[in-house]
Amino acid sequence: MGEIDMIKEIIQSAESKRKRPRMLRWGINLVLSVLGILVIYTLLLLTGPPRRINTLAPDEELIAHFYAHRADIEELVHRYRSYVPPPGAQHGEWRKLGDTPELFKRAGVKRLKYIGPTWLPDPYSLEARQRDKGKGIVAGWSAAAKYHTVAIVPLDSRSFYHNVVWKDLVFMPVAPRIADGVLVGPIDHLGRHSHQRVFPTLNNEPPDVERDTCAYRQIEPQWFVRMCRTLY
Structure with a gap:
């Protein structure tokens, strides 16, 4: 053992x-x-x-596209703003009339769409807004379209984060006030303004744009590059 x-x-x-x-x-x-x-x-x-790389089209590409097709883009905006639909018709019918479909292709534009704000006459006058209250100054598309801020979506609308961040061109019917990097929207009858941030460039990471907001880069007094981000 x-x-x-x-x-x-x-x-x-x-x-x-x-x-x-x-x-x-x-x-x-x-x-x-x-x-x-x-x-x-x-x-x-x-x-x-x-740092996350921004795969959106750079500002310069959109700006170059704007200047290369400016006449056609401005004509599209003019047709959008000036079209008065006949009774029973929708304002969107303007895009089907005449040579407008060909104009879209020639301009390299996918679509035009209304975005806020609406710029009524004397947009920064509280007295004007209080006078307008209840008068239906923008009743119907025929009266409202010429006051709209319009987004111009290019055909080559590359996206980032599965379409939760995007860029487009924007036309405003007036030259808005911009102070200290903030675009001041028109006043309402209660004296309130909308505010949007303005940057010298939007070639940065989407986190610089807060969720459910947009930021702008001014090209000319009434023309902008816009970058937006959804809630997600």
Whole structure:
């Protein structure tokens, strides 16, 4: 029995020696993993989250497109604003009339659409808005279209984040006030204004545009590049 016990002790000693390197390696790996996590966390604190590349068309591409097709784009905006539909017809019928479909193609424009705000006469006059209240000055498309802010969506409307961020061109029927990087919208009868941020460039990461908002870059007094982001 003594020899058997001795053999068991030798086997147990050998197994114990084999386990020690495994436990040591496991301990080293654990320490390295913890250190790696701490290093990454420290770097994020110091540098912020990873920068995301903006894959939208650069401002300059949209601006170049505008100037290359300006006459046709302005004609589309003119037709949108001046069209008065006959009784029972929709304002959208304007895009089907005459050579307008060909004009869209020639201008490299996908569609025009109304966006806020609406610029009534004397847009910054509180007295004018209070006089307009209840008078139906913009009743129906025939009266309202000429006061609309219009977005011009190019055919090559590349998107980012699965269409939650996008760019287009914008025409405003008046030259809006811009002060300290803020576009001041028209006043309403309660004396309230809308406000939109204006930047020298929109070639940046979408996080610079807050969710459910738009930012602008002015090309000319009434023309802008716009970048918007949805709630998601």
